[in-house]
Amino acid sequence: MSSRQASLPSLSLDNVAVMRGNRMVLRDLSLAPRAGDIIWIRGANGCGKSTLLRLVAGLLTVTSGAIHSEGYMALADENLALDGNMTVEAALRFWADMDGASAEARNAALTDMDLQDLAYIPVRFLSTGQRKRASIARVLASHADIWLLDEPYNGLDSASCVRLDQAIIARAASGGIVLVAAHQPPSINVAISLLLDGQGAAA
Amino acid sequence: MRAFVALVGREVRLAWTGGGLWLPVVFYLSVATLFPFVTGPDKALLARTGGGILWIAALLATLLPIERLILPDRQSGVLDQLALRGWSDELVATAKIAGHIVAFALPLLLATVVSSALIGLPEAQLGILLLGLALALPALSGLSVMIAALTAGLSGASALGGLLLVPITIPLLIFGAGTLAEDPGNAMQLLAATSLVITALSPFAAGAALRAGRT
Numbered sequence: 077m078s079s080r081q082a083s084l085p086s087l088s089l090d091n092v093a094v095m096r097g098n099r100m101v102l103r104d105l106s107l108a109p110r111a112g113d114i115i116w117i118r119g120a121n122g123c124g125k126s127t128l129l130r131l132v133a134g135l136l137t138v139t140s141g142a143i144h145s146e147g148y149m150a151l152a153d154e155n156l157a158l159d160g161n162m163t164v165e166a167a168l169r170f171w172a173d174m175d176g177a178s179a180e181a182r183n184a185a186l187t188d189m190d191l192q193d194l195a196y197i198p199v200r201f202l203s204t205g206q207r208k209r210a211s212i213a214r215v216l217a218s219h220a221d222i223w224l225l226d227e228p229y230n231g232l233d234s235a236s237c238v239r240l241d242q243a244i245i246a247r248a249a250s251g252g253i254v255l256v257a258a259h260q261p262p263s264i265n266v267a268i269s270l271l272l273d274g275q276g277a278a279a
Numbered sequence: 280m281r282a283f284v285a286l287v288g289r290e291v292r293l294a295w296t297g298g299g300l301w302l303p304v305v306f307y308l309s310v311a312t313l314f315p316f317v318t319g320p321d322k323a324l325l326a327r328t329g330g331g332i333l334w335i336a337a338l339l340a341t342l343l344p345i346e347r348l349i350l351p352d353r354q355s356g357v358l359d360q361l362a363l364r365g366w367s368d369e370l371v372a373t374a375k376i377a378g379h380i381v382a383f384a385l386p387l388l389l390a391t392v393v394s395s396a397l398i399g400l401p402e403a404q405l406g407i408l409l410l411g412l413a414l415a416l417p418a419l420s421g422l423s424v425m426i427a428a429l430t431a432g433l434s435g436a437s438a439l440g441g442l443l444l445v446p447i448t449i450p451l452l453i454f455g456a457g458t459l460a461e462d463p464g465n466a467m468q469l470l471a472a473t474s475l476v477i478t479a480l481s482p483f484a485a486g487a488a489l490r491a492g493r494t
Contacts, residue, residue: 133359133362133363134362134363135359135493136493136494149363150363151359151360151363153359156356157355157359157360158355159289159355161293161296161297170285170289171360173281173282173285174282174285175364
């Protein structure tokens with residue numbers, strides 16, 4: 077429903093701290109990526125990677141500190157958010173219409189994630205990796221300025237990993253900001269590499 | 280506006296394909312079918328009590344689709360995706376209520392015509408019954424979405440839903456049954472007022488519950 081920003085996207089986290097269930101998950105986290113940056117967030121399970129992405133997305137509120145963002149966002153986390161009974165194409169079209177994306181953008185996203193052959197299969201029949209690709213295609217089709225990808229490489233085969241790498245690089249090169257939360261080291265050149273230590277601080 | 284219509288349409292489609300549309304209707308018609316077996320073929324008795332029974336059946340049918348209204352969307356991340364796109368929780372709740380009115384209230388009204396024939400309700404009463412239910416069903420739809428948002432993810436959500444719904448619907452039931460009396464005028468006005476208040480408040484209550492439930 078929000079309108080698209082014509083200017084460059086921006087994002088800044090200022091001394092962000094967040095408590096979840098009486099536990100300090102993030103503390104003293106500051107981050108100021110510029111347009112075109114890829115931020116790779118690493119850390120063990122439960123160290124707050126997903127929390128950080130949900131904070132940036134505005135789905136959680138900070139306990140202290142501030143987050144400013146400008147630009148249209150897209151999020152791909154462990155929840156697919158595509159209706160199981162619909163075909164991949166129709167389920168993606170629902171969100172693409174919400175994002176005001178064109179049919180070309182939608183088809184390009186399907187092609188980029190190698191989903192053309194699966195386009196008319198109901199979402200519930202997809203395998204783990206195929207579901208992941210569908211959720212990434214939702215982000216691709218949105219043409220959002222800021223991408224928030226939570227463990228996007230999980231379940232992907234090596235060919236799909238390369239496709240995702242290319243998509244992330246292309247989005248950053250065209251002035252977007254991409255945040256990737258992953259447990260493995262980056263497979264691409266990143267501007268900021270952030271290691272969360274699980275004690276709340278960023279190393 | 281187009282996005283709002285798309286979300287309402289999605290609610291209706293999910294109800295149609297997920298069985299949420301037929302379950303209340305089948306339940307409602309079953310009550311109307313079974314009731315004469317209990318009372319026997321006493322036409323006068325059926326005419327006198329049938330309307331009230333249909334009111335109770337409509338209230339209980341409201342409980343059936345509650346569990347599929349919010350929980351699946353929370354689990355699948357649809358609610359997160361809408362919030363990310365700047366939808367307020369109240370607007371999401373309003374779209375869900377509007378979708379539920381189309382997918383639950385309208386089919387139940389149509390089923391009322393069949394049910395009243397099964398019970399043998401006098402024609403004059405059918406009109407009053409339809410009007411009363413048409414006034415009350417938006418409130419019941421709003422309450423369904425509100426309770427679904429409040430109980431989504433809790434264990435024993437359906438039992439809790441029943442406990443929450445029944446007390447709030449008592450005024451609707453009292454005034455609704457009142458419309459079936461000799462002079463339905465006053466009861467109909469009170470029913471309309473009660474229903475209006477509940478319908479108007481439910482998007483805000485449901486929206487607050489959606490926000491509180493986001494983790």
